[in-house]
Amino acid sequence: MVQMLTKRRLSKAARQTLRLLVMVLITFLGLLLITFLIGRVVPIDPVLAVVGDKASPELYERVRIEMGLHLPLWQQFYIYISSVLRGDLGTSVLTAKPVLEDILRVFPATMELAFTATLIGIFVGIPLGVFSAVKRGSLLDHITRVIGLLGYSLPIFWLALLALMFFYAKFDLLPGPGRVDVFYEDIVDPVTGFMLIDCIIAREWEIFRNAFSHMIMPATLLGYYSMAYLSRMTRSFMIEQLRQEYVLTARVKGVAEWRVIWGHALGNCAIPLITVVALSFGTLLEGSVLTETVFAWPGLGLYLTNSLLNADMNSVLGSTIVVGAIFLGVNMFSDFLYKVMDPRAR
Amino acid sequence: MENRLKGYSSVREWLLTDTPASAFQAASGRTYLGLLEFFKNRLAVLGLVIILGLIFVALFARQIAPYDPITTSLVDRLQPLSADHIFGTDEVGRDIFSRIVWGSRLTLYIIGLVAIIAAPVGIIIGTVAGYFGGFVDTVLMRITDIFLAFPKLILALAFVAALGPGIENAIIAISITSWPPYARIARAETITIRGSDFIRAIRLQGAGPIRIITRHIMPLCISSLIVRVTLDMAGIILTAAGLGFLGLGAQPPSPEWGAMTSSGRAYILDYWWLITMPGTAIFVVSLAFNLLGDGLREVLDPKSDN
Numbered sequence: 001m002v003q004m005l006t007k008r009r010l011s012k013a014a015r016q017t018l019r020l021l022v023m024v025l026i027t028f029l030g031l032l033l034i035t036f037l038i039g040r041v042v043p044i045d046p047v048l049a050v051v052g053d054k055a056s057p058e059l060y061e062r063v064r065i066e067m068g069l070h071l072p073l074w075q076q077f078y079i080y081i082s083s084v085l086r087g088d089l090g091t092s093v094l095t096a097k098p099v100l101e102d103i104l105r106v107f108p109a110t111m112e113l114a115f116t117a118t119l120i121g122i123f124v125g126i127p128l129g130v131f132s133a134v135k136r137g138s139l140l141d142h143i144t145r146v147i148g149l150l151g152y153s154l155p156i157f158w159l160a161l162l163a164l165m166f167f168y169a170k171f172d173l174l175p176g177p178g179r180v181d182v183f184y185e186d187i188v189d190p191v192t193g194f195m196l197i198d199c200i201i202a203r204e205w206e207i208f209r210n211a212f213s214h215m216i217m218p219a220t221l222l223g224y225y226s227m228a229y230l231s232r233m234t235r236s237f238m239i240e241q242l243r244q245e246y247v248l249t250a251r252v253k254g255v256a257e258w259r260v261i262w263g264h265a266l267g268n269c270a271i272p273l274i275t276v277v278a279l280s281f282g283t284l285l286e287g288s289v290l291t292e293t294v295f296a297w298p299g300l301g302l303y304l305t306n307s308l309l310n311a312d313m314n315s316v317l318g319s320t321i322v323v324g325a326i327f328l329g330v331n332m333f334s335d336f337l338y339k340v341m342d343p344r345a346r
Numbered sequence: 347m348e349n350r351l352k353g354y355s356s357v358r359e360w361l362l363t364d365t366p367a368s369a370f371q372a373a374s375g376r377t378y379l380g381l382l383e384f385f386k387n388r389l390a391v392l393g394l395v396i397i398l399g400l401i402f403v404a405l406f407a408r409q410i411a412p413y414d415p416i417t418t419s420l421v422d423r424l425q426p427l428s429a430d431h432i433f434g435t436d437e438v439g440r441d442i443f444s445r446i447v448w449g450s451r452l453t454l455y456i457i458g459l460v461a462i463i464a465a466p467v468g469i470i471i472g473t474v475a476g477y478f479g480g481f482v483d484t485v486l487m488r489i490t491d492i493f494l495a496f497p498k499l500i501l502a503l504a505f506v507a508a509l510g511p512g513i514e515n516a517i518i519a520i521s522i523t524s525w526p527p528y529a530r531i532a533r534a535e536t537i538t539i540r541g542s543d544f545i546r547a548i549r550l551q552g553a554g555p556i557r558i559i560t561r562h563i564m565p566l567c568i569s570s571l572i573v574r575v576t577l578d579m580a581g582i583i584l585t586a587a588g589l590g591f592l593g594l595g596a597q598p599p600s601p602e603w604g605a606m607t608s609s610g611r612a613y614i615l616d617y618w619w620l621i622t623m624p625g626t627a628i629f630v631v632s633l634a635f636n637l638l639g640d641g642l643r644e645v646l647d648p649k650s651d652n
Contacts, residue, residue: 149636289592
């Protein structure tokens with residue numbers, strides 16, 4: 001009987017996972033359809049961009065056929081999908097390299113920032129939210145709410161500029177733009193692409209310290225936004241949980257207050273919080289475009305802006321696909337965890 | 347009015363009675379209670395006052411701004427704050443205060459148009475999906491999910507890249523990325539409404555789906571949608587300013603606050619006011635919308651109170 005039950009549940013879990021995968025696949029195809037269509041509305045004639053405006057009509061026609069632009073739209077879309085799935089995102093006009101290669105090179109820098117920011121959000125934002133939910137109306141609660149409100153209202157590029165103005169230009173406490181000082185550039189072998197880890201591998205402590213100090217401002221800034229969002233959400237989840245009767249029951253039974261709060265109540269917030277962390281990751285990718293522009297941080301955001309300003313469509317759409325795919329993947333993972341962790345969702 | 351108030355000692359009592367005699371009286375009473383609660387929230391009122399101030403400044407920009415926002419005057423460039431130029435002047439000698447005043451029109455123009463485009467699209471898609479359910483629902487919600495699968499700013503950037511930079515294209519791009527949450531809210535509301543008895547009664551009276559959706563379901567979705575749109579305004583302002591900052595929104599010399607911040611970047615070492623003033627304007631306005639939105643949510647959507 002027990003065996004049969006587990007077997008049934010397993011197959012149900014498998015079915016649900018399959019369903020999730022199909023949904024994600026459809027969404028991904030939709031994402032490709034959008035980038036494909038955006039590529040078609042561009043006012044720039046892709047053939048002219050290749051042959052130049054002095055080319056003969058015959059050459060123009062030949063290139064047009066070579067590029068597959070004479071085919072019906074659905075066939076072009078099919079070719080587009082299969083090339084994207086092969087990892088072919090076209091060639092960047094700006095760097096003359098395959099777009100995928102460019103993205104893989106710059107992406108770790110963005111991940112380094114987004115990852116650190118998420119850690120700040122989780123380890124500062126969530127406790128802050130818990131404390132302010134427990135002590136509602138206290139000074140800490142007010143501070144948390146102000147932090148949240150400012151995080152929703154301050155333009156990130158402006159805060160970044162103010163930070164540069166104060167900590168770099170005025171008081172010279174922290175280094176300015178870039179990932180390391182100029183004379184440290186290209187010394188460390190990019191094994192992982194994460195500057196700090198690469199420095200540890202290469203045992204370059206001097207550069208490690210330099211890279212770390214360069215990271216403080218952009219990472220704290222992005223972390224602040226993550227923290228604002230997470231503390232606000234944690235606060236409202238916790239208030240909801242602390243109202244529940246099981247909390248009262250636990251207290252009556254004499255469970256220690258810290259266990260009621262950090263174990264029982266926060267434990268029940270874990271599942272929705274996972275979704276929120278996943279969503280905040282998307283916000284961070286957004287924020288990184290503006291932050292990287294201000295701090296000249298050589299990541300995906302800066303790459304995207306540079307491509308945009310140079311009308312390099314392949315790079316723009318390639319970056320859009322990559323960001324969309326990551327966001328989709330993160331959300332799928334959080335959905336999956338949700339289903340695994342929440343018995344009601346099974 | 348005299349006639350209507352018969353039997354009540356004051357307007358207040360007429361509004362607060364437990365036994366309203368007409369739908370009008372009941373609705374007025376509810377509005378009155380809502381307003382009372384809203385005005386108790388001082389921060390929300392502050393937000394409202396700032397937004398009304400913004401609208402006032404935008405309407406009377408010509409009278410308020412002491413200088414022309416576009417004409418340059420190289421003699422006056424990079425002047426610090428003074429009685430003549432209370433926010434100083436920028437790198438080509440334009441009065442920053444006057445530019446911010448005129449920029450308020452652009453801000454209102456952007457958020458107004460985005461709301462007018464995105465909210466109806468969202469409400470139509472959401473109510474149709476929720477009312478019909480089944481296959482229609484699946485298809486429409488899949489499309490909604492696809493748009494939600496991109497971080498907003500990134501998708502807006504891709505659209506602006508295709509359409510070309512400019513304030514109208516920025517508005518289109520932001521609208522395209524803003525409607526999905528509205529569709530989801532409208533769908534959720536519709537699903538709870540569609541099974542209720544009064545909808546069944548209307549259907550028995552022979553009302554078709556279009557009439558039911560537009561006359562009976564949409565009005566009930568409005569209040570939660572207003573809250574959501576108001577809360578989104580801050581995000582729309584920040585996205586528009588971000589596009590302007592990246593050089594993809596409003597183009598120079600137009601006094602858009604994000605673009606002003608961007609052109610002040612090169613001068614932050616010695617001329618702090620170039621970025622500080624327009625940035626503060628963006629911050630104050632989006633803060634105001636957040637405060638107002640929070641206040642509205644408490645009044646109109648008591649479920650989510652905390």
